[in-house]
Amino acid sequence: MIELDGLTKAYGSKKAVDNLTVNIRPGMVTGFLGPNGAGKSTTMRMVLGLDRPTAGRARITGRRYVDLVDPLRTVGAVLDGRAGHPGQSARSHLLGIARSNGLAPGRVPAVLETVGLGAVANKRLGTFSLGMTQRLGIAGALLGDPAVLLLDEPVNGLDPDGVLWIRGLMRSLAAQGRTVLVSSHLLSEMQDTADHLVLISRGRLVADESMATLLAKRSARAATVRTPQGPAFAAVLERAGMSVTTGAEPALHVTGEGLEEIGALAFEHGHRLDELSFRRPSLEEAYLDLTGGDLEYTSRPVGSPEEPT
DSSP, X not given: OEEXXXXXXXXXXXXXXXXXXXXXXXXXXXXXXXXXXXXXXXXXXXXXXXXXXXXXXXXXXXXXXGGOSSHHHHEEEESSSOOSOTTSBHHHHHHHHHHHTTOOTTHHHHHHHHTTOGGXXXXXXXXXOHHHHHHHHHHHHHTTOOSEEEEESTTTTOOHHHHHHHHHHHHHHHHTTOEEEEEOSOXXXXXXXXXXXXXXXTTEEEEEEEHHHHHHHHOOOEEEEEOTTHHHHHHHHHHTTOEEEEOSSSOEEXXXXXXXXXXXXXXXXXXXXXXEEEEOOOHHXXXXXXXXXXXXXXXXXXXXXXXXX
């Protein structure tokens, strides 16, 4: 478990992290979200002892990182994609980490196979693509077989197959009872991967709840219906308490409670349905709803009156 208690980091008068209190629990993938500049990377650096908190504390399995006897056996981390000297091989790079941390050299081929780099173990890092380098960083994080993992933007540089792989890896690690904290700006990927979400904005905690709960509370759910009897069926749905609008196309856009009853209502009233599709709740909608007013950088349309000329 990762425990943050009143964690604060100030640079002069500006607080990058502001009184952050949250527990990251084992057995699930926790998504760590927030706009650029929200304090995510600073928080991770304080957890790992790379930055000293101004106030508060961060604990991993009950101890500060600097107090861990065998840190790589307890926590593995990927904070950026860079790894090793370009003239080193992947095997040599990981062997150096293993030897300097008292880890068995036999773990090196095992983690290289786990991340899909077994066939290129002897290639120089300078020849690696961004995705291969990212996989190597994850291999280093897994080297000590840790109970806690912190991954900052782990899908950077990965192709679609790699994204599916890292998703499956994170979920399998969580299923083994490990604590997995992952930061990412790819909200659709987080929606498919994370069980729980911690969202911060301007250094402060905005949300700490399960994915299902956050989506249910913050995102609209809607259905699209196509039927030859559009106006008549719209009246049926409205009497059932749903809201119905008609778009540019001859389709009914339905929101509200009881959407799962649309098919039964059509059958009951003798209406043929040519289409009934549901739009699942969107993490992107919930995220923008929670953080939209706190973006560090905003833009306006090209040619707007405010644009300098």
